[in-house]
Amino acid sequence: xxxxxxxxxxxxxxxxxxxxxxxxxxxxxxxxxxxxxxxxxxxxxxxxxxxxxxxxxxxxxxxxxxxxxxxxxxxxxxxxxxxxxxxxxxxxxxxxxxxxxxxxxxxxxxxxxxxxxxxxxxxxxxxxxxxxxxxxxxxxxxxxxxxxxxxxxxxxxxxxxxxxxxxxxxxxxxxxxxxxxxxxxxxxxxxxxxxxxxxxxxxxxxxxxxxxxxxxxxxxxxxxxxxxxxxxxxxxxxxxxxxxxxxxxxxxxxxxxxxxxxxxxxxxxxxxxxxxxxxxxxxxxxxxxxxxxxxxxxxxxxxxxxxxxxxxxxxxxxxxxxxxxxxxxxxxxxxxxxxxxxxxxxxxxxxxxxxxxxxxxxxxxxxxxxxxxxxxxxxxxxxxxxxxxxxxxxxxxxxxxxxxxxxxxxxx
Numbered sequence: 001x002x003x004x005x006x007x008x009x010x011x012x013x014x015x016x017x018x019x020x021x022x023x024x025x026x027x028x029x030x031x032x033x034x035x036x037x038x039x040x041x042x043x044x045x046x047x048x049x050x051x052x053x054x055x056x057x058x059x060x061x062x063x064x065x066x067x068x069x070x071x072x073x074x075x076x077x078x079x080x081x082x083x084x085x086x087x088x089x090x091x092x093x094x095x096x097x098x099x100x101x102x103x104x105x106x107x108x109x110x111x112x113x114x115x116x117x118x119x120x121x122x123x124x125x126x127x128x129x130x131x132x133x134x135x136x137x138x139x140x141x142x143x144x145x146x147x148x149x150x151x152x153x154x155x156x157x158x159x160x161x162x163x164x165x166x167x168x169x170x171x172x173x174x175x176x177x178x179x180x181x182x183x184x185x186x187x188x189x190x191x192x193x194x195x196x197x198x199x200x201x202x203x204x205x206x207x208x209x210x211x212x213x214x215x216x217x218x219x220x221x222x223x224x225x226x227x228x229x230x231x232x233x234x235x236x237x238x239x240x241x242x243x244x245x246x247x248x249x250x251x252x253x254x255x256x257x258x259x260x261x262x263x264x265x266x267x268x269x270x271x272x273x274x275x276x277x278x279x280x281x282x283x284x285x286x287x288x289x290x291x292x293x294x295x296x297x298x299x300x301x302x303x304x305x306x307x308x309x310x311x312x313x314x315x316x317x318x319x320x321x322x323x324x325x326x327x328x329x330x331x332x333x334x335x336x337x338x339x340x341x342x343x344x345x346x347x348x349x350x351x352x353x354x355x356x357x358x359x360x361x362x363x364x365x366x367x368x369x370x371x372x373x374x375x376x377x378x379x380x381x382x383x384x385x386x387x388x389x390x391x392x393x394x395x396x397x398x399x400x401x402x403x404x405x406x407x408x409x410x411x412x
Contacts, residue, residue, distance in 0.1 A: 011188045011189075012127070012131060012188065012189055012190055012192070013128070013131065013132075013140065013143070014188075015181075015184065015185050015188050015189045016084075016124050016127055016128065016144070017143050017144065017146075017147050018147075018181060018184075019084065019088060019124060019181060019185070020124055020144050020147040020148065020151075021147040021150055021151055022088075022151075022174075022177045022178055022181050023091065023118055023151070023178075024147060024148050024150070024151020024155060025150075025151045025154060025155045025158070025174070025177065026091070026095065026155070026174035026177065026178060027118070027151065027155060028151050028154070028155015028156045028158075028159060029155045029156070029158050029159035029162065029170040029173065029174055030098075030159060030170050030171060030174065031155065031156050031159060032156055032159045032160045032163050032170075033159055033162075033163040033167040033168075033170050033171075034053070034056070034107075035049065035053050036163070036167050037101070037107060037167055037168075038052055038053050038056070038104065038107070040167075041103060041104040041107065042104065052104070055108075056107075056108060056111045057361065058358065058361075059108065059111055059112050059115065060111055060112070060114060060115040060118075061115070061354050061357035061358045062115070062354070062358060063112055063114075063115025063116045063354075064115050064118065064350065064351075064353065064354035064357065065208055065351050065354030065355055065357075065358060066207075066208055066351075066354075067115070067116045068122045068208075068346075068347045068348075068350030068351050068353075068354060069122070069206055069207065069208055069210070069344065069347035069348055069350070069351050070206045070207075070347070071083055071087065071122050071123050071343075071347060072122040072123060072126060072206075072343035072344050072345070072346050072347020072348070072350070073201055073202070073206035073343060073344055073347060074201060074206070074343075075122075075123040075126055075127075075193070075343040076126075076193070076198060076199050076201075076340060076341070076342070076343035076344060077198055077199060077200060077201040078198070078201075079191045079192075079193050079195075079198065080123055080126055080127040080130065080191065080192050080193055080343070081185075081189055081190065081191040081192070083123045084123050084124065084127065084185070084189065085182055085185050085186065085189065087117050087118075087123065088117075088178055088179075088181055088182045088185065089178075089179065089182045090113070090116070090117035091114065091117040091118060091178045092174075092175045092176075092177075092178030092179035092181075092182065093175070093179075094110055094113040094114050094117055095110075095114075095171045095172070095174040095175035095178060096171070096172070096175045097109070097110045097113065098110035098111070098114070098171045099168045099171035099172050099175065122343070122346035122347040122349070122350040123343065123346065124144065124346075125141070125144070125330065125342075125346035125349070125350075126193075126342040126343040126345070126346045127192050128140045128141060128144070129334045129342040129345075129346070130192035130193055130339070130342060131192050134331065134334070134335050137327075137330070137331040137334055138276060138277070138280040138285060138288070138327040138328050138330075138331040139276055139277035139280065139327070140327075141276075141326070141327035141330045141331060142272045142273065142275075142276030142277060142280075142323070142327045143272070143273065144272075144327075145268070145271075145272035145276070145323055145326060145327060146268075146269050146272040146273035148268070148272070150265070150269055156258070156261070157258075157262070158170070158173070193339075193343075197339050197340055198340070199340045199341075206347075208351045208354075208355075212348050212351060212352075214337065214341060214344050214345060214348050215345075215348050215352075217337075218336050219402070220332075220336060220402050220403060221333060221336045221337070222402075223398055223399065223401070223402025223403070224329060224332055224333050224336075224399055224402055224403060225333065225348070225349070225352065226395075226398055226402075227329065227395040227396075227398045227399035227402070228326075228329050228330075228333070228349060228352060228395075229352045229355070229356060230391045230392070230394055230395035230398070231293065231296070231325065231326065231329070231391075231392065231395045232352060232353045232356040232357075233356040233359065233360050233363075233391055234296070234300065234388035234389075234391040234392050234395070235356070235360075235388075236356055236357060236359075236360025236361060236363075236364060237300075237360065237364045237384050237385060237387070237388045239361075240360060240361045240364040240365055240368075240384070241364050241365060241368045241384050242261075243257055244368065245368065245381060245382070245384075245385075246260065246312075248372060248381055249381050249382070250308070250309040250312065252309065256309075260312075260313070260316070263313070263316050264316055264319070264320070267316055267317050267319075267320035268320050268323055270320070271320045271321055271323040271324065272323045272327075275321075275323075275324065276288075276323065276324055276327050279291075279324050280324070280327070280328055280331075285328040285331050285332050286328070286332070286400075286403050288324050288325070288328045289324075289325045289328035289329055289332070289399055289403075290325075290396055290399070290400055291321075291324060291325075292321060292322050292323065292324030292325025292326070292328065293322065293325045293392055293395055293396045293399070294396065295318055295319070295321035295322050295324070295325075296319065296321075296322030296325065296392045297389045297392040297393050297396070298315075298318050298389075299315045299316075299318040299319025299320075299321075299322060300315075300319070300385045300386070300388045300389035300392060301385070301386065301389045302314055302315030302318060302319075303315045303319070303382060303385040304380075304382030304383065304384070304385030304386040304388075304389065305382055305386070306382070322392075329399065330349070332403060333345060333349070363387075364384040364387070364388075367383055367384045367387055368381065368383070368384050370383075371383040371384075
């Protein structure tokens with residue numbers, strides 16, 4: 001559905017961009033301080049803190065897996081506006097809860113609630129599908145990817161600066177941004193899903209397994225969704241072992257790691273914000289998807305095989321071009337379901353991301369540990385990246401075979 005006027009449509013898309021940006025900023029801002037708070041609560045025991053912090057991450061990903069389809073289905077029934085604004089308000093209040101946390105359990109409850117409220121990504125994706133025409137969706141999804149890039153660059157930096165003043169200050173700052181965004185959204189965010197296109201809420205569709213059934217409703221959708229899962233599983237290697245890998249293989253200190261991560265975020269921002277639209281317009285979604293994934297596989301191969309730090313740096317812009325693929329994948333899938341199923345689709349896709357986030361850390365950390373073990377003596381610390389490269393290659397093959405032109409013609 002098109003927005004009533006072009007200015008209102010732009011204002012609404014700007015709000016969605018800012019909402020995702022704030023979510024990512026908030027997520028990034030607490031990265032430098034949350035482990036410190038956890039360690040303080042366990043009496044400074046670093047080993048125990050690492051175990052508990054890992055449980056925090058698992059709990060967050062599990063909530064994303066469970067509640068993303070719930071939010072998507074709720075938005076199909078009640079509309080996007082209410083779900084997005086309530087979720088943003090919940091996120092702001094949750095950061096206040098964590099800022100005031102007097103003990104570890106309180107902090108864990110806050111992290112669980114954060115995983116639930118941050119599931120608004122699925123509704124944001126459905127909103128974009130509502131208000132943009134199919135040929136413009138890849139560019140709009142690319143802007144959402146750009147918001148991720150900006151948040152990835154600025155979040156940890158801001159969190160580090162504020163955390164130096166007080167480890168709880170980043171939580172207060174995140175709460176202020178989220179609640180201020182709600183106040184803004186009350187004025188600029190119109191509803192995108194008309195009442196006549198809404199559907200009844202049903203738990204059989206809102207639970208993760210029920211939501212995933214939608215992805216099997218069409219052979220092409222199932223294949224592209226499978227590729228989307230492989231892509232997101234491959235991506236989990238980056239937060240799982242990158243910092244450890246840089247310290248182990250190149251001897252980089254915290255400052256050097258921070259510079260590299262900032263470079264990753266900047267390159268991602270450039271690709272998602274400025275290259276997705278012209279590249280997709282030129283190549284169309286199917287070829288843009290294949291080109292982007294090819295760059296992703298090449299980037300992972302460079303990361304895994306780079307014998308020196310400067311060669312690793314070469315992989316950063318190569319990897320960033322991977323960002324062309326995801327908006328194209330999302331656009332193809334939005335064209336395969338009806339207007340009334342866009343929320344369920346985005347919720348199901350978010351569940352796939354959550355599932356990848358649950359599986360990936362174990363797979364990649366154990367692979368890394370096995371290949372650097374003195375007992376194994378395999379001498380290939382970049383093995384997790386090479387595994388991700390193989391996953392991307394599998395995703396290319398699956399998506400390309402599934403979306404070959406005769407299938408697309410039949411589907412549309």
